[in-house]
Structure formats: structure tokens, C-alpha cells
Amino acid sequence: MGLNSARYVLREVGSSLRRNIWLSIASVLTIMIAMVILGASLFFFLNAANLAENFESELEINVFTQEDLSNMEVSALGERLKGLDGVQSIELITKEQALAKFAQEYSESLVEDLGGENPFPDSYKVFVTEPELVEGVAKKIDSLTGVDNVVYGKEVIGPLLQFTNWLRWVGMGVVAIFAVASIVLISLNIRMTVYSRRKEIEIMKLVGASNSFIRWPFLLEGMVVGLVGGLFATLIVGMGYDWFAQYIQSTLTFVPVVSESNLIWKVLALLVLIGMGIGALGSIISLRRFLKV
Amino acid sequence: MIQMTNVAKIYPNGARALVDISLKINKGEFVFLVGPSGAGKSTLIRLLYREEMASRGQVIVNGWNILRMREREVPHFRRNIGVIFQDFKLLANKTAFENVAFALEAIGVSPKEVRLRTKKMLKLVGLGHKENAFPDELSGGEQQRVSVARAIINNPSLLVADEPTGNLDADTAWEIMELLYNINRRGTTIVMATHARDIVEQMQKRVIVIEDGRVVRDENMGAIEYGT
Ligand SMILES: Nc1ncnc2c1ncn2[C@@H]1O[C@H](COP(=O)(O)OP(=O)(O)O)[C@@H](O)[C@H]1O
Numbered sequence: 001m002g003l004n005s006a007r008y009v010l011r012e013v014g015s016s017l018r019r020n021i022w023l024s025i026a027s028v029l030t031i032m033i034a035m036v037i038l039g040a041s042l043f044f045f046l047n048a049a050n051l052a053e054n055f056e057s058e059l060e061i062n063v064f065t066q067e068d069l070s071n072m073e074v075s076a077l078g079e080r081l082k083g084l085d086g087v088q089s090i091e092l093i094t095k096e097q098a099l100a101k102f103a104q105e106y107s108e109s110l111v112e113d114l115g116g117e118n119p120f121p122d123s124y125k126v127f128v129t130e131p132e133l134v135e136g137v138a139k140k141i142d143s144l145t146g147v148d149n150v151v152y153g154k155e156v157i158g159p160l161l162q163f164t165n166w167l168r169w170v171g172m173g174v175v176a177i178f179a180v181a182s183i184v185l186i187s188l189n190i191r192m193t194v195y196s197r198r199k200e201i202e203i204m205k206l207v208g209a210s211n212s213f214i215r216w217p218f219l220l221e222g223m224v225v226g227l228v229g230g231l232f233a234t235l236i237v238g239m240g241y242d243w244f245a246q247y248i249q250s251t252l253t254f255v256p257v258v259s260e261s262n263l264i265w266k267v268l269a270l271l272v273l274i275g276m277g278i279g280a281l282g283s284i285i286s287l288r289r290f291l292k293v
Numbered sequence: 294m295i296q297m298t299n300v301a302k303i304y305p306n307g308a309r310a311l312v313d314i315s316l317k318i319n320k321g322e323f324v325f326l327v328g329p330s331g332a333g334k335s336t337l338i339r340l341l342y343r344e345e346m347a348s349r350g351q352v353i354v355n356g357w358n359i360l361r362m363r364e365r366e367v368p369h370f371r372r373n374i375g376v377i378f379q380d381f382k383l384l385a386n387k388t389a390f391e392n393v394a395f396a397l398e399a400i401g402v403s404p405k406e407v408r409l410r411t412k413k414m415l416k417l418v419g420l421g422h423k424e425n426a427f428p429d430e431l432s433g434g435e436q437q438r439v440s441v442a443r444a445i446i447n448n449p450s451l452l453v454a455d456e457p458t459g460n461l462d463a464d465t466a467w468e469i470m471e472l473l474y475n476i477n478r479r480g481t482t483i484v485m486a487t488h489a490r491d492i493v494e495q496m497q498k499r500v501i502v503i504e505d506g507r508v509v510r511d512e513n514m515g516a517i518e519y520g521t
């Protein structure tokens with residue numbers, strides 16, 4: 001494409017957006033709404049996944065040692081626990097810590113009644129890398145020497161895993177449904193745009209405009225519309241999510257909310273890019289019906 | 294200039310618009326295509342600028358064999374043909390000036406030259422004073438002048454017109470015919486499909502009569518009877 005044509009294309013994009021102002025606004029709004037929907041469902045998914053991970057990370061195996069173990073033997077057991085496949089980290093809770101925690105959680109007087117006796121053994125908290133591994137690892141620990149008793153949420157693991165998987169699927173489902181809704185919205189808008197441009201393209205071909213000459217203004221226009229719509233959506237979703245996260249954190253303090261700004265910015269940037277991509281893609285699709293390219 | 298040999302056109306829906314057309318039109322001629330409604334005039338016109346492709350036979354225009362042309366050669370082929378229609382086909386959101394300039398911009402002419410040539414062309418068709426008007430601010434005759442200006446601004450060697458006066462009253466129609474007459478005198482070949490008997494009779498040009506997709510008469514001068 002020559003310089004004259006490039007100049008024409010730029011001018012044409014500007015004047016076309018201005019003269020078809022209502023259609024331009026409708027297109028911007030469509031992409032904006034679609035991106036807001038997509039952005040909101042993405043954040044929903046991120047939080048569902050985050051919540052699931054949080055629940056799962058609380059799965060722990062409590063390993064109680066035999067009472068007569070020396071400190072040396074206890075720490076040797078710790079080394080062996082650390083060396084097991086699937087173990088992420090361990091945490092030692094001494095009998096003194098256990099007693100103190102008991103006193104704090106129940107009552108000081110009860111501890112006094114014990115008369116200086118400490119009924120608690122040393123114990124380890126073991127965290128595994130994958131929640132599915134809890135059961136296997138627990139069995140292995142049970143057979144180690146020096147281990148008296150192994151306790152983990154046998155009954156809760158199954159339902160919990162089911163629940164967290166369900167949470168993830170719902171998250172993905174929401175994204176998928178709203179992605180489809182966005183596509184429908186946008187394709188309706190494209191059909192409208194194509195309809196309003198049919199004559200223009202027909203005449204362009206009639207006077208011998210090359211296909212690339214016809215394509216560029218539409219492509220750029222689609223990108224501008226997508227960019228503007230995406231930016232608005234980013235603003236709305238960004239501010240909306242910020243408000244939502246703060247609200248949740250101040251009212252439902254125990255519910256973890258995704259708030260790493262890095263991740264949030266990535267999602268928002270993605271919205272702008274997708275908006276622009278959809279704008280351009282929409283133009284290309286609508287043009288294919290008129291240009292045999 | 295134009296040569297059609299045993300051309301047939303059957304539309305995808307099965308309509309046999311052209312059955313067997315053979316004709317030759319020389320450079321500089323002014324030819325009327327007449328015939329009853331549904332005879333195939335518009336179809337023949339569309340074959341000339343490759344809006345439609347013949348189902349059978351050979352079509353040669355300006356030395357291009359239309360059936361053998363590659364898709365990407367079409368824009369260049371079109372630049373040498375001007376087309377005008379009964380409904381003008383102007384862009385409603387562009388001014389008269391922009392509608393005409395468009396044909397030059399589409400082929401990469403510099404902005405300065407576009408301005409100069411467009412202004413000159415609008416004067417030539419008698420619309421120098423209305424270049425900033427939008428189509429809906431112009432009369433039918435004026436709109437057709439704009440479309441004529443757009444069709445000939447690239448100095449095409451062939452101008453095809455499908456009932457260009459069909460939407461105009463008698464006086465305005467004659468103004469357009471005068472314009473076409475002058476364009477033809479400057480050397481442009483013109484093929485015009487029309488229903489208007491009085492125009493055909495008065496112009497005294499070659500007349501090709503088409504009925505049911507066939508050429509039924511081809512006379513060199515003037516008046517012609519067809520159908521009922
Ligand atoms: N695009 C089309 N698709 C299908 N049939 C068509 C199309 N255009 C014209 N026809 C048919 O072809 C025949 C010739 O039409 P047309 O060329 O428009 O005749 P005219 O211009 O002489 O009135 C008619 O029977 C018409 O119905």
C-alpha cells in the first residue's frame with residue numbers, strides 16, 4: 001500500500017467513526033460489555049481457584065511421637081519425614097508448645113489440675129505437595145519407628161477434594177458461558193456493522209479498489225473500537241474488583257481474596273488485548289463475506 | 294472492445310437469464326440494450342464488469358478474457374470501466390465531492406491531484422457549486438450526475454449504464470443523456486440498458502434488442518420495436 005493510500009486509510013478511519021457515531025458507540029459499548037462480563041468471570045474463576053487451593057493447603061497430617069523418645073530421636077524422625085516422597089514441609093510442635101496451646105484454648109485451671117504433668121507428646125505437622133497424596137503419605141508415616149499415632153482428616157479429604165474440584169469447574173464454566181455470551185453479543189454487532197457497510201464495500205470494489213485498500217480501514221476501525229471498549233471495560237472491572245475485594249476483606253475476613261496487583265494487572269491488560277483482537281477479528285470476518293480473500 | 298461468443302448465464306437458482314448471446318461492440322460506439330423486463334439486460338451488463346461470470350461461452354472486454362482473469366487482477370480490470378446504475382449507488386455519508394474523490398483515492402492518487410481532478414470533474418457534470426452537499430440534499434438528476442462523475446473520473450475506456458434514467462423525470466433524463474453523449478464523443482465506449490423508447494429513438498445509435506436471453510435484433514441506427 002502506497003503513502004497516499006495509507007493517508008487515505010487513516011483519514012477514513014477517523015471520519016467513518018465520527019459519521020457513523022451511533023454505530024461506533026454501539027460497537028464500543030458491545031465490546032465493553034462483553035469484556036466486562038469476561039473480566040468479571042475471569043476474576044470469579046481466579047478466586048474460585050484460589051479458594052480451592054486455600055482449602056486444600058489446610059490439609060495436614062498430625063504425627064504424634066511415642067512418649068519415650070529422646071529429643072535426638074524426635075529430630076531424627078523429623079529428618080525422615082522430610083525425606084518422604086510428596087512431603088512439602090514439616091513443623092515441629094514440642095510437648096511444651098502443645099500444652100501451652102491447650103491452656104490457651106481451653107483453661108489454665110485444667111492445666112493446673114494436671115499438677116505439672118504434661119500428657120502431650122511431641123508431634124509434627126506434615127504438609128504434602130498434592131492433597132491427593134495425604135492418605136498414602138499418612139500410611140507410610142504410620143509404619144515409621146517412633147511414631148505412635150497418625151491423625152488426618154480422613155473423612156473430610158474426599159468431600160473436600162470434591163468440593164474444591166467443583167469450585168474450579170464452576171469457575172471455568174462461568175468463564176466459558178460468559179465467553180460464549182460475549183461472542184454472541186459481538187457477532188450481532190458485527191452483523192449490524194456489515195449491513196451498514198455493504199454498499200460501501202460494493203462501491204469500493206466497483207471503482208477498482210484493491211482488497212488490501214478495502215480491508216485496512218475496517219481493520220483499523222475494528223481495532224480502535226476494540227481498544228476503546230477494552231479500556232473502558234478495564235476501568236470498570238478494575239475499580240469494581242478493587243471495591244469488591246476490599247468489601248469482602250472487611251466483612252468476610254476468613255475468605256481469602258485474590259489481591260496480588262501483578263495478577264490483576266495481567267487480567268486487565270488481557271481484557272484490552274482481547275477487546276482489540278475481537279474488534280480486528282470481527283472486521284476480518286465481516287469482510288470475508290464481501291472479499292474473496 | 295467487447296466480444297461475447299455464445300454466452301449463457303444460468304443463476305444458481307436455475308434462472309436462465311442469458312441463453313446464447315454473441316455480439317461485438319467496437320471502440321467508441323454508443324450502444325443501447327433494450328428489451329422487455331426480465332430479458333437479461335442487467336445480467337449482460339453485469340457480465341461486462343465481472344460482477345457475474347458467464348456460465349458458458351467467452352467474454353472479452355478491453356482485451357481481458359474475463360473467465361480466465363485471476364481474482365487479484367479484477368481491481369485493475371475494473372479501473373478501466375465506469376459503471377452507473379438506476380439507483381445511483383452513492384454513499385449517503387459522503388459529500389458529492391467525497392463520493393467522486395473516492396474513486397481516485399481507491400487507486401492511490403495523491404491528495405493534491407485528487408482535489409484538482411475531482412473539482413474539475415464536478416464542474417464538467419455541472420455540479421461545481423454543490424460539491425459539499427450530501428446525496429440526500431441533491432435531486433435525482435444531480436445524484437446521477439455525481440455517479441456519472443465518479444464513473445468517468447478515471448478516464449475509463451468503457452462506460453456501462455443500467456437504466457441510468459429509470460428514476461428520473463423526462464427533462465432530467467435528457468440532461469443525463471446529453472452528458473453521456475458528450476462523454477461518448479470524447480471517445481468513451483458506452484453500453485446502456487434502457488426502457489426509455491423516446492431516448493432510443495431520438496439518439497439514433499446502435500440498438501441491440503434482447504428477448505428471453507437472446508439477441509433478437511441488432512440495428513445500426515435508431516428506433517426499434519420490441520415485445521408489447
Ligand atoms: N441475481 C439473480 N439471481 C437469480 N436470478 C436472477 C438474478 N438476476 C436476474 N435474474 C433473473 O434473470 C432473468 C433476467 O433478469 P435481468 O437480467 O435482470 O433482466 P432485465 O434487466 O432485462 O430486466 C430474470 O428472469 C431474472 O429473474
Ligand SMILES: [Mg+2]
Nearest residue numbers: 334335336455
Ligand atoms: Mg434490469
